[in-house]
Amino acid sequence: MIPASFAYARPTTVDEALQAIAAGGEDVKIMAGGQSLIPVMRLRLAAPETVVDLTKVTELRGVREDGDSLVIGAMTTHSDILRDPLVARYGKLIAEATETVADPAVRHRGTFGGALAHADPAGDLPAVALALDAEFVIAGPGGARRSVPASAFFVDYLTTALEEGELLVEVRVPKLGEGWGVRYEKFNRVAQAWSIVAVAAAVRREGSTIAEARIGLTNMGSTPLRATATEQALVGADVSLETVTAAAAQAAEGTEPSSDLNAQADYRQHLARVLTGRAVRAAAGL
Missing domain, CATH: 3.30.43.10 (Uridine Diphospho-n-acetylenolpyruvylglucosamine Reductase, domain 2)
Incomplete structure (x- = not known):
């Protein structure tokens, strides 16, 4: 049409x-x-x-450092994300998820900020932003700017905290330094398709103990979600297959996934548990 x-x-x-x-x-x-x-x-x-x-607004493109944060312009393409050395060094989880977005043609045109502002719960990047505690910098009428944490940015299906007349200009992501491991696990029916379920995991180890765990869930509700029960079960626990398996079994708690032609809700909850186990094991180095 x-x-x-x-x-x-x-x-x-x-x-x-x-x-x-x-x-x-x-x-x-x-x-x-x-x-x-x-x-x-x-x-x-x-x-x-x-x-x-916005394709001619060059100030919205690029990746830079600002202290302990990576700052990614909203119009930075997925392809540029995958080639950027700062993302490769400090934002590996972003790169892993971006690599699974659609196909090369879409990654060439599609943008980091556009995918986040679209706020599709089946999209790959919203759950990653949530797991990384990203901050969204928004410009409004008159040029005034405000920051919104990822936990408050995604409001409902295809709905964000962006208000009338506002524009997402950049996303600030805390750098993940020494001791952090990450993994993005995605399950889809065919290559280049939307996620049926995906999991973004970031785990920081201190010796044989898990000091921090952040886990974002894709397509488990009308917005991306954190697997808080699993996170709480992991923090302070010894790094072991048994610990991770027991914690991952709680990944679907508090979720309300939809049932559709691709999967029933209970199957999505099963996938969340399985994929969380895989992602956390890989992030923790097991």
């Missing part, structure tokens, strides 16, 4: 983008890589009055 007609703006700065959003009317859609927006517009599931295209 062909999209309904719409006005089009292509700003070159964040300030121009905010002005275009403010002037765009009642229904404005922001286009990053367009890999999610364009298909739904072609199906006329979305018919915005105005599309604001």
